Amino acid sequence: MKQMPVKKGDILILVLALAIAGILVLAGRRHPQGDRVSITVNGKETLYSLETDRVIPLDTAKGHNQVIIKDHTVYMESANCPDQICVRHKAVSKNGETIICLPNQVFIEVESSKEKDIDN
């Protein structure tokens, strides 16, 4: 069969097909809901968006803690607890990751579309 020269219409169809493929990929990536962080103090849970940077001072039964949400991660900036385990803990951002301040009874849990690679 004879080779056909590329026409304007061919390019139009190709561009259209690529655009459709692009839209499909983007649609697949979109999260159904925004990523959140749950902070429980004195048995009371509050939800914050992980998308917005903010400083969260907390008054606990035994003292005070300060949580920071920054660049889609959350960490304990300071706490007056004796062991400081929560303050040393790395920033978390993946689904189900937690930071716990045992002495002051503060529980931080991430609800994210980003899954972690370990189950505990």
Added chain:
Amino acid sequence: MIRFFAKHRHLITAVVAFVFIGAMVYFGVRMNRLRDMDIQSETYAGTAFGTAIKKNIYAENMGKCEELNKQIDDCLDSLEEQISVRIPESEIAKCNANYAVDGIYELSPNILGYLKEELAIAEETNGAYSPCIRPLSSLWGIEDGKTEVPAKKDIQEALEAVNVEDIEIVENGVKLHAQNMGLDFGASGKGIACDEVALMLADTQIEGAVISIGGSILTYGDKGDGRSWHIGIQDPRDKEGEVLGVVDVEGRKVISTSGDYEKYFEKDGKRYHHILDPATGYPADSGLISVTIISDNGLLSDAMSTACFVMGREKGMEYAETKGVDAVFVTSEKEVYVTKGIRKKFRLQADGYKLVK
């Protein structure tokens, strides 16, 4: 228009086919993901047994997750109220406070069952494990935040009340043959809790769960996908909570880790941690910094992680092999040893450690 289609029919066919195949693949992936979403998961954090509790629960819907979370909490609470030395009204605390030397002190059948298993471990480890270490652990008080090395004579005095031979099991209870003794399930209680939770879950509609009770982790069922669990073992020298490595386990298992990094204080450049050697009365100094034991039996897993830490690498590994459990040992030289059974299931991830084969 017709001329346009006729002219480009090959290209049009190709493009249509491309879009069609693309759509099939895309929706195929979507459908798969949707099928996974039939199983809901929820994370809960809390405290019990004086430690942090974390539960990842997988069930058919959110309501079920909530319900299971409550059932697990109830299970943990009732066990804690029975065996914790921190609760003065617990059966164990009351026994310790009220027993008469050489007299019979009645205990519940489940507690006697645990105690029998513990005495067997104590015997098999030549006393590296002790279910009656309370007088010594309360003298050091490391878990309660004390940061002083006790006087030698006080340690010697405490040790007189820490002899396993002084525990005698009788029909409905125990006879304790020395003064000031104290039963203490501190080194096995979290594993016992894992066992009790697993037993309770067997009667529920749960799909799967990973429940961390301090250093003991229970895995149960699966996520609804039939795959194994990936359990992270804590890096004993990383303060940010990074993992040393990951081990793959299937179904119901208890993974317990004992390390010198959990509760300790430092004095004159020496680390005094909470794992006490019943033979010396001082924190175990066996060249290990962390021991992980993987077993179907939570009590065994928890108690053995402590026992093996005290025994050291060689004796500990040997004991683990004879008990048919899997283990990960980390030495102070940052060498990592694993038992044969999990060589293919353990992946070292932390920098600075060496896997010894």
